[in-house]
Amino acid sequence: MKCDEALNIIDMYVDECVDAYDEKEFLKHIETCESCRNAYNEIKRITSELNNAEYLPLPDDFHNELTEKLIKSGKKRNRSRIVKYSAIAACAVLVFMTGAYMKNLYYMASNESYTESADAASANESMSNDMLRSANGASPKLFADGASADVYEGAEAGGTGESTANSYNDTMLSTAEQNITRKIIKTGYISINVNSFDETSQLVKTYMEQNNGYVERSDQYADYDSQTNAYKGKSGNITVRIESTKFSDTMSYIETLGTVTNQSVTVNDITNNYVDAQSRLEVKEQEKERLTELLDSAENIGDIISIESRLTEVISDIESYQAQLNSYDDVVDYSSINISITEKNDESIIPAKTDFVDKAAYNFKNSARTLFSGFEGIVLLVIKLWAPLAVVLVVAVATVVFIKTKKNKK
Amino acid sequence: MISSVNSGLIKKARRGDGRAFSMLIENHERFVFNVVYRITGNAEDARDVSQEAFIKAFKNFESYDESSAFSTWLYRIAVNTAIDYIRKRKKENSISFEDYIVDEKNQKGDSGIEEKVISKEGVKNIISAVNMLDDEFKTVIVLRDMEGMDYKEISDITGLPLGTVKSRLSRGRGKLRQMIEKFNLKPETEGRGRA
Incomplete structure (x- = not known):
């Protein structure tokens, strides 16, 4: 070597x-x-x-100090994990909602016969129902306090429901200060899609009988498709009158009978007109009294004739004012609700039953359907956007591969 | 690999339980501290740097895939953290080993250790001479000659190929020999054992 x-x-x-x-x-x-x-x-x-070099002993308290640091950084890590998972969950929800929205857009474009308001309602079915309910929750208070001006509630789409509810609150505040017994006419309009027209109208009638209400008017007609002439089902309108104190409850009840596609409440304050008619009536009553006194003391036939003819006019005026006040009382005490019922062969309509189990089953199915609809929406979106998505995918894969190789080299 | 006794602790530690991780590493603390001390050359720095290394390991515990021994994985992080630290320290302060190098003005930008002007009091023995080595040699010398690891372990920890480990070890020892000659270092008295 x-x-x-x-x-x-x-x-x-x-x-x-x-x-x-x-x-x-x-x-x-x-x-x-x-x-x-x-x-x-x-x-x-x-x-x-x-x-042979000696090992240094660990510095004093090294282990405890380190343990504390580890526990601290562990907590931070957990917190950051929670943030991370929340972010992922939020993204997932966003994606689903986008999916559901896209699905509805797609559906809207492909189905022209679908009416606009029905679309709006179904786009956010559960949401708009919630909104309606919350708007209704506000209304009984309002009616109890009395409104000062015409208030119109338009809850055609979920999106506007909230702002309407807010304007209600404002009105409530301004009217709460006034302690006058106000005369308010409430009129409700509600359109629902149901599975069976006959069943629903029967339920409405029964409800009215049980609650001292009555059906004022009802009509029904058969629906045919304008293009194919195919029979689509029965539709109709029912106008009911119900004690104004039961107005909100009745509206809520009707909502449960089917899928609400359109709903509004008109509140008309006729206090001024009412007070006006009342005071005119009083004036006429006084005039009547005076004329009666004059008639008693009249001696001359010419005077008697002219007083009697004036008295007849006054009595006629009194009757007319009285009738007006009666009709005011009628519309104030009894609210009208116009129900527009459309029969649809659609599974998504709530069955015209109101017991808890059915509702629960419906909500369960509906929730599952929404989820599925989200998936469907995503799939449709992916198909629609396949080209840009493919580019994004290629770039993402390339980036991941690049980062991995870089890491490995390190 | 980690013993089955520890598998519960591992699960907890992976979920972010600092106390569980602290129990896992307890037996490695002294070793890691000393390796870091030998690379950084300063006990106070070693305390901070080794703790930093443990926290780094804890934060990245999810990435430990059990393909290598837990200790190897842990030491790799410790060695890299220590090397990063001394490189950073060098950048911040050109008189990196202030304990040993006193007359920096006379030194003219040479990288080779033998050319550096080093105060004789600084390099009292071979151990202090190791501190004067460049990082690449110091790491392998510390792991092989001071910690008694074999080439394969050193290769695993540093990520260097076996051949590179061998050549660096050889060159590192060569540099130590030059320093011994230059400073006329006498052998240490016998009877000191590893703790």
């Missing part, structure tokens, strides 16, 4: 990593070569000295 080779394997020999042959040759070489022997001894000395 030459010096070059020996020097090359000194370290490996020191580390006991050479094979038997090299070992033998190496030992033979350093026996004769002084410089290589010195090199070997020096390295041997270095390694043994380094190997």
Whole structure:
């Protein structure tokens, strides 16, 4: 073995990593070569000295300090995880909602016979129902306090429901200060899609009988498709009158009979007209009294005739004002609700039953349907946007591969 | 690999339980502290840097895939953290080893350790000479000659190929020999054992 080779394997020999042959040759070489022997001894000395280096003890409290730091950073990590998962959940919800929205857009475009208001209602079915309910929740209070001006509630679409409810609150505040018994006419309009027209109209009639209300008018007709002339079902309108104190309850009840596609409440304050008619009536009553007194004391036939003719006019006026007040009382005490019922062969319509189990089953099915509709929407969206999505996918995959290779190189 | 006794702790630690992780690493604390101390050359720095390494390991515990030994994985993080630290320290302060290098003005931008002007009091023994080595040599010398790891373990921890480990070790020892000659370092007295 030459010096070059020996020097090359000194370290490996020191580390006991050479094979038997090299070992033998190496030992033979350093026996004769002084410089290589010195090199070997020096390295041997270095390694043994380094190997004997003392281990420092851990600084005081090292473990406790570290444990505390770890616990702290662990908590932070958990918190950041919660944030991360919340963000993911929020994104998922957003994606589903977008999916559902896209699905409805798609549906709208493909089905022209679908009316606009029905679309709006079904686009956010559950949402708009909630809105309606909350708007209704506000209305009984309003009616109890009395309104100062005409208030119109338009809850055709879920989106406008909220602002309407807000304007209600404002009205409530302004009217709460007034303590006059106000005369208010409430009129409700509600359109619902149902599975069976007959069943629903029967339920409405029964409800009215039970609640001292009555059906004022009802009509029905058969629906045919304008293009195919196919029979679509029965539709009709029912106008009911109900005590104004039961107005909100009745509206809520009707909502449960089917899928609400359109709903509005008109509140008309006729206090001024009423007070006006009342005071005119009083004036006429006084005039009647005076005329009666005059008639009693009249001696001349000409006077009697002219007083009687005036008295007849006054009595006629009184009757007319009285009739007006009666009709005011009637519309104030009894509210009208116009119900427009459309029969639709659609599973998404709430069955015209109101017990809890049915409602629960409906809501369960509806929720599942919404989820599915979200999936469907996503699929449609993906199909619609396949080209840009493909580009995004390629870029994303390329980025991930790039980052991974970079990491591996590191 | 980690023993089955620890698998419960591992699960907890992966979920972000700092106390569980602290129990997992308790037996490695002294070793990691000392490796970091030998690379950084300063006990106070070693305390901070080794704790930083443990926290780094904890935060990245999810990425530990159990393909290598837990200790190897842990030491790799410790060694890298320590090397990062001394590189940063060097950048911030050109008199990196102020304990050893006193006359910086006379040194003229040479990277080789043998050319550096080093105060003799600084390099009192071979251990202090190791501190003067460049990072790449110091790491393998510390792991092999001071911690007694074999080439394969060193290769796993540093991520260097076996051949590179061997050559760096050889060159590192060569540099130590030059320093011993230059400063005429006497052998340490016998009888000191590893704790």
